[in-house]
Amino acid sequence: MTPTIQKRIRTLIAAFALVAASVLALAVTPSPAHAASPFVLFDNTSYNNDNLQANYGLTPAAVAYDYWNMSCANTTTYSCTLPPKDAYQDFIKSQAGTIPATSPLTLDFEGLDITSSTPTNQAVNDCQAWQTLISWTRAVIPAGQPLGNYSYDWSQSSAGTSCNTTLHTEAGGLTFFAPSLYTHSTDLTGTDWTNWTNLVTGSITNDNQIAPGQPIYGYIWPQWDSTSGTATDPIMDSTSWSQELTYLRSETQGAIVWSGPQELSSASCGWIGATHNFMTALTGTGGSTGALRANVQFPDTCMLNRGTTNAIPVTITNTGSTTSAATTLTISGGTGISGTASPSAVPALAAGGNWSTTAGITIGADASLGDTVVTFSLAGEGLQNRTAIIQDTDLAVNKPATQSSTAGSASASLADDGNTSSYSQTNSDAQAWWQVDLGSSQSIGGIDLYAGATDAKNYYLIVSDSASPAIQTAPLPPNQWVETSSGTWVMNVYDSTFRDYLWHGDTNPEGMARSTDVPAGITGRYVRVQLYGTGSLSLDEVDVTPGMPDPPNRLGQDPVANGGFETGALAPWATSTGSASIVTSPALSGVYTVQLAAATFLEQTIAVKPNTTYTLAGYLETTSSANGAELGVENYGGVYSTYWTSSTSWTRGTVTFTTGPTNTTAEIFLYNDQGSGNDYADTITVYPTS
The missing domain is CATH 2.60.120.260 (Galactose-binding domain-like)
Known part of the structure; x- marks a missing residue:
């Protein structure tokens, strides 16, 4: 949920008001309603190539945005602009399908927020619209799935509080709180820290009054929401990010890490490493069980290039009070990552003693891009994981x-x-x-x-x-x-x-x-x-x-039939809802393209191999930026995965998926998730990447 200027203004005003009202101590006694439950860190990020769930154990979460600009009028009779029920429910199913049934789904419909400036009759209509949308949502998501709404819980009007009380306490309503807890500064010291903790404690106070015992999963972002509210906002340092996570763990039952779609960079190393360390402490797994600690000096913070072997200095320190036993250092990683230490035999170390070596870590051309874990194991001492981010080699650097x-x-x-x-x-x-x-x-x-x-x-x-x-x-x-x-x-x-x-x-x-x-x-x-x-x-x-080697579709191995629609017919593509047709404009290449009417789901079953990673790629276009076009895959042995765009010009999207151990088929699909307007798709292809 990209923070808007309006969000930031409201946030800052509320923060200053809270500070003026009462400057709270940095350590606030946790509410009994929240202290008893275990803390859960959720992943709702869209960073390209991040692996927060697989590598560090974050729990998946999803958000449904308002693509219809929903709003209500200030009238004494109910008057709201909502999407058609079937289109809305199709969209909700597509979002809920990306996460397990036990994971939280957040509704981010900020046009229906009830603030202090919302007229009385509009607030009544807004609340009724929320009740309608929640009812529609509950009808199509798994029974018991956690459902919440993104809101500004630390600064609610009396009408907003009254409505939220209804939404959180009526049968079939909301079951968790999702307050915005973005950090509106460029550091977390002094007054800035007080302002942010006031947002947290203000949300807790408000939410406990509304529905005591319901979990609070605040939305947090590892970037300073201090300038434009976009991808250009600076990335948080590891210390500040750790500070936020630790504080939220003491005060709430969980947090949802959010981001928009963008690239991981060397500046991401800090917060990803901090998240890794936090999850290690939270779960009690993956850390060293002995006194020896490995200090690993990755270059450029943690960035490693594909197709390279890197000499990494490693220092082993005995943090104990007695001499450690001699041991052996081994290094391992994911696909395409290998390493050896030279020398690898760690001698006995006196208390406080150090020993240094060099680890040769090879990143193969087949290594997955994005953040990964390199494990440094000390026999008899447990293991220590270090975060690295794998990137492609830059062919242009320092060339003429x-x-x-x-x-x-x-x-x-x-x-x-x-x-x-x-x-x-x-x-x-x-x-x-x-x-x-x-x-x-x-x-x-x-x-x-x-x-x-x-x-x-x-x-x-x-x-x-x-x-x-x-x-x-x-x-x-x-x-x-x-x-x-x-x-x-x-x-x-x-x-x-x-x-x-x-x-x-x-x-x-x-x-x-x-x-x-x-x-x-x-x-x-x-x-x-x-x-x-x-x-x-x-x-x-x-x-x-x-470039990687030519994808298999150039070698006749593409399992997608009629991916460019150049047969002039849909088959073997078929619609399960809505209608699709073959048209000649706006064709991307060749003569034909496919047009999807509103709320159309067009699918094809393809043959795949078990335990294989594939990339689904294709080009999408919409008739209006208010529309949405999806390219996705399901029924392959993993979660429903999609690429979504509202671009009004041809845009290439990709989805990476790994088949299950027994899956030999997958369903790829195109989906127009809006209630009006057409989408177009062309050049759909699937090729294995591992």
Whole structure:
């Protein structure tokens, strides 16, 4: 739930009001209603390639957003704008289907919030709308599934409190509280810490009065909600994140970790490591049982590249009061990760003594991207886990770079120096461009663009074996790769919000990027970024990641039949709800595409192998940004998994899934989850990634 400006204003006003009313001590005695229950940390993040559940034991959670802009009028008779019941329930099923029946589902319908400024009659209508939506939700989710609503529990009007009392105490109503507990500062010391703890204690006081004993699962975000309320908000440091988790564990029954979709970066190492340590302490598993401790010095905090072997200094310390026994250090990790220590024989150490070695950790090309755990085991002493984040190798770093002109000292080389705090910049040129020479023709898998102070909403990405590819002046179909001449591939990238949240003038230490996938089979020596019109092109950094081997669909192994709909018919795709048709516009490639009417579910059963990881990929487009298009998979031996977009231009989405030990089929599907408008889909493919 991306915090809006309105949210932040209300949060800050409430925080200051609470401070003025009473400055509470930093240690607040836990409410008896909450102290008795075990604490649960839930995962509702959308970071690309994170593995919080598999690696650290977080429990899955889900949120249903208001894609219909629901609202109620200030009238004496009930008047609310809600979606059709069947469309709403289809959407709820799609969200609840991503988590187990025992995990919490949160309704985030902020247009129906009842605040101090909500007129009396509108508040009555809002509350009735909530009752209707909760009833519709309960009818389609598993019986007993925890259900809550995202709200500002520390600052509620009397009408809001009255409504929430009804919603939380009536039969079939809400069963947990989900207050917003984002951190509205850039540190957690002094007054800032008091302000945040006041939000927590204010929520506890309010919620205990409404429904004593119901769990409180506050929404928290490992980024400082201090600037734009978007991905550019700085990532929290490990100390502050640990402080929040520890405090919430003492005061509430759980917390829900949230994020929007974005890349993990080196700045993520701190909070992910802190989460790992917190879960180790919470569960009592995964830690060292003896006196020896391993201090592991990963490079760049914790980032390791695929296809590399890394020399990692390791120091073993005896924290006990007596001499430790000699032991052996071994290293292990997930798929594609291996390691050995040289030397590996740890001698007996006196109390307080240290011993150092070097661990050679190899990250294979098949290692999964994202955060992972590397385990350092000491025989007879237990194990110690350390968090690392696996990333693709940057083919462009420190390679020769050129640009159409240079403004001042902002040379082209500053955009591939591995540092997002420096930047290149051209003068105001017609079709200004920047280019890197990779040294030889390479298989390219992705291009990450960190925009500088430039209008980068409409630009071209060019991959070519020519050092002087043709200047692009004509518009191309947006956001798709086109071979404009032999050996030259071009994408006309259009992103209406790109500069709005990605340029070096913003506080953006985590270096978020606009990532573009490059289809398998595209190779080139030169990668160019070119503006569409006239302007100054400034780039903080351009990363070029290597391509994986051609996906199996290029070798005739794609289990999806008619994935491009070029037969001119739907079969073997079939609808279970709604209606779908084959149309010629807006076709992505070839002649045909598929059109899904509102609330249409189109599916196909494919053959798969057990215990195999696959990627489902495809292109989606909607007729309105108020609509939603989904690409997903179910009945494969795992949870319902989807990619969702509201883009009005072709957008490529992927879903990674791993089949169960006995599953030989899976159902892939396309879903228009809205009550009106059409969605389109094209080029649906599935290929194994392990």
